[in-house]
Amino acid sequence: MRELEYTDCPVCDSKDYEKLFTGKDFLFSQKEFTVVRCESCKVIFTNPRIKEDQISHYYFADYEPYKELRQHVIVQKAKNIFGQVFGNPHWEILKELQSHEVRSVLEIGPGSGKLLFFLKKHGFDVVGVEIDGDCVNRIRERGIHCCQGDLDKVMDEIGSKKFDAVVLYHVFEHIYHPKETLRNIYNLLNDNGIIHLSIPNINSVEARLFGKYWTGIDLPRHIVHYSKNSIKQILIEAHFEVIKLENEFFTSFLESLGFFLFKKRMPSKSYFLLYYPWKFSKHIHMKIIGSGIMKIIAKKV
Numbered sequence: 001m002r003e004l005e006y007t008d009c010p011v012c013d014s015k016d017y018e019k020l021f022t023g024k025d026f027l028f029s030q031k032e033f034t035v036v037r038c039e040s041c042k043v044i045f046t047n048p049r050i051k052e053d054q055i056s057h058y059y060f061a062d063y064e065p066y067k068e069l070r071q072h073v074i075v076q077k078a079k080n081i082f083g084q085v086f087g088n089p090h091w092e093i094l095k096e097l098q099s100h101e102v103r104s105v106l107e108i109g110p111g112s113g114k115l116l117f118f119l120k121k122h123g124f125d126v127v128g129v130e131i132d133g134d135c136v137n138r139i140r141e142r143g144i145h146c147c148q149g150d151l152d153k154v155m156d157e158i159g160s161k162k163f164d165a166v167v168l169y170h171v172f173e174h175i176y177h178p179k180e181t182l183r184n185i186y187n188l189l190n191d192n193g194i195i196h197l198s199i200p201n202i203n204s205v206e207a208r209l210f211g212k213y214w215t216g217i218d219l220p221r222h223i224v225h226y227s228k229n230s231i232k233q234i235l236i237e238a239h240f241e242v243i244k245l246e247n248e249f250f251t252s253f254l255e256s257l258g259f260f261l262f263k264k265r266m267p268s269k270s271y272f273l274l275y276y277p278w279k280f281s282k283h284i285h286m287k288i289i290g291s292g293i294m295k296i297i298a299k300k301v
């Protein structure tokens with residue numbers, strides 16, 4: 001129990017919450033964790049949670065954002081080609097940033113740095129903030145300024161530099177102190193700067209369909225489990241105006257199916273056999289079940 005801690009609501013600090021369900025870390029530890037709902041602001045969060053200084057033990061080397069560091073270069077190249085043919089989320093982010101005339105980007109939690117490299121290649125001025133030391137080294141080797149640590153610890157290192165956009169791609173749900181993080185992001189943005197978030201939606205059809213097998217819950221790594229309402233609420237309180245909130249196509253449906261069928265991660269061969277054909281049905285899939293992932297663009301006001 002030493003690694004666990006009970007917490008007040010991370011969004012409104014209320015001490016009153018009700019237990020919703022118990023879920024399992026299907027990816028790595030196979031341990032069970034409890035998810036609760038705040039009785040005051042209704043936000044859903046993991047409680048008790050792994051203490052912040054212990055959570056790194058739950059980010060295993062083949063956790064998706066870090067995996068690429070250990071993958072063979074041929075596998076990386078093949079994935080890039082498939083990504084270009086079947087659609088790649090990085091292109092979506094690029095188009096979104098361009099539509100807001102963004103030139104400078106801070107990415108929080110870039111993992112192995114794929115999005116940073118991609119944006120740099122397309123002419124953006126990019127900076128990263130990442131906890132994992134191997135990832136930081138890899139990003140720096142490519143000539144990109146990357147601070148190591150949590151955002152609140154590296155604010156001095158970033159200094160007076162401001163950005164047109166701050167991107168958190170599948171990262172915000174991992175953050176222990178979301179209000180403080182948003183306050184820091186606000187201070188790092190230029191006037192009219194935007195925050196670009198991709199996060200799981202706990203109220204989605206996909207989440208309801210799969211329940212504890214839904215990959216978007218990712219216990220114990222996901223600290224807060226946002227819905228459309230709760231993410232809007234926390235952004236508005238942090239003085240952001242939500243200008244876009246929509247479903248984003250992602251791998252979560254297929255991964256959840258794997259957890260449901262195998263009670264652990266789908267064997268990678270069967271996953272890849274299903275993955276690309278399934279991507280062809282993207283538009284039909286999105287119409288019928290929507291998506292378990294939401295994309296949010298919010299502007300500093």
Ligand SMILES: [Zn+2]
Nearest residue numbers: 009012038041
């Ligand atoms: Zn609350």
